[in-house]
Amino acid sequence: MIATTEIIRKTENSVTVKPNGNFSVRKTFDCGQAFRFDPVEKNEDHFCGIAFGKKVEFIGADSELTIIGSTEEEYLSHWRHYLALDEDYDEIDRMILDAMPSDRDREIMARAVECGRGIRILRQDPFECLISFIVSQNNNIPRIKKIIAALCDNFGENGAFPTPAALADAGEAAIFALKTGFRAAYIHDAAKKVLSGEVDLDFIKNCTDYDRCTEELCKIKGVGPKVSSCALLFGFGKTEAFPIDVWMKRSLERHFPDGFDHTSLGRAAGIAQQYLFYYERYIGE
Numbered sequence: 394m395i396a397t398t399e400i401i402r403k404t405e406n407s408v409t410v411k412p413n414g415n416f417s418v419r420k421t422f423d424c425g426q427a428f429r430f431d432p433v434e435k436n437e438d439h440f441c442g443i444a445f446g447k448k449v450e451f452i453g454a455d456s457e458l459t460i461i462g463s464t465e466e467e468y469l470s471h472w473r474h475y476l477a478l479d480e481d482y483d484e485i486d487r488m489i490l491d492a493m494p495s496d497r498d499r500e501i502m503a504r505a506v507e508c509g510r511g512i513r514i515l516r517q518d519p520f521e522c523l524i525s526f527i528v529s530q531n532n533n534i535p536r537i538k539k540i541i542a543a544l545c546d547n548f549g550e551n552g553a554f555p556t557p558a559a560l561a562d563a564g565e566a567a568i569f570a571l572k573t574g575f576r577a578a579y580i581h582d583a584a585k586k587v588l589s590g591e592v593d594l595d596f597i598k599n600c601t602d603y604d605r606c607t608e609e610l611c612k613i614k615g616v617g618p619k620v621s622s623c624a625l626l627f628g629f630g631k632t633e634a635f636p637i638d639v640w641m642k643r644s645l646e647r648h649f650p651d652g653f654d655h656t657s658l659g660r661a662a663g664i665a666q667q668y669l670f671y672y673e674r675y676i677g678e
Contacts, residue, residue: 417511522628
């Protein structure tokens with residue numbers, strides 16, 4: 394079901410909309426899915442950063458969203474999709490709860506949904522997202538952000554994320570010099586394979602066979618189930634992906650000791666994962 398948003402104000406460089414359904418700037422940009430946005434002056438509902446090579450600010454207040462750095466046309470053609478404001482998350486929340494096999498599981502999931510309500514799965518640039526989660530391996534968020542910023546400063550143009558060609562041409566040694574550690578080889582391998590077409594990002598984006606998508610991404614050195622599932626969820630629109638890291642293992646073991654079948658959630662699985670991740674990370678009992 395497609396949701397709509399109403400544009401209520403606009404200027405030459407900003408647009409204010411009323412999202413259909415819950416949307417939280419803070420939760421969306423503070424749940425570990427994107428690494429080029431930061432809060433502005435400790436205002437938890439005001440984040441500034443760069444996506445698709447464009448600097449933009451998102452400000453949430455009184456059930457409204459203001460986007461600074463966007464025209465009305467850019468919002469309709471770009472940011473609306475990026476922020477998943479064209480999805481009915483209220484309906485998705487109902488689908489998640491209806492899929493729970495027992496009253497106990499439904500009660501636990503209801504708490505996670507309520508805690509995470511307002512999160513939207515961003516539709517990020519596939520290559521940037523892939524490299525970002527390669528960088529995220531055995532890493533923490535401040536260091537991930539620092540490495541990604543260094544990659545952009547050294548190999549990107551005008552603040553944009555570097556292209557596959559730029560990273561392939563840079564070479565492993567130059568990437569390693571940015572303190573990427575063992576990830577340098579993985580980043581360089583990803584860039585070369587995407588550039589050559591050995592790993593076809595357009596094919597992955599349009600492919601409906603999730604296992605096949607995973608197989609394609611895992612051709613890249615250092616990419617396994619965790620990195621590929623994050624890339625597919627946040628960069629390719631594969632919301633059936635269900636990344637499992639230490640936080641998710643902890644959450645599932647604690648709240649669903651009899652097991653949790655994420656495949657029963659279909660294309661809502663990744664959204665449920667973000668609710669559970671957020672619940673465990675910030676509120677967990």
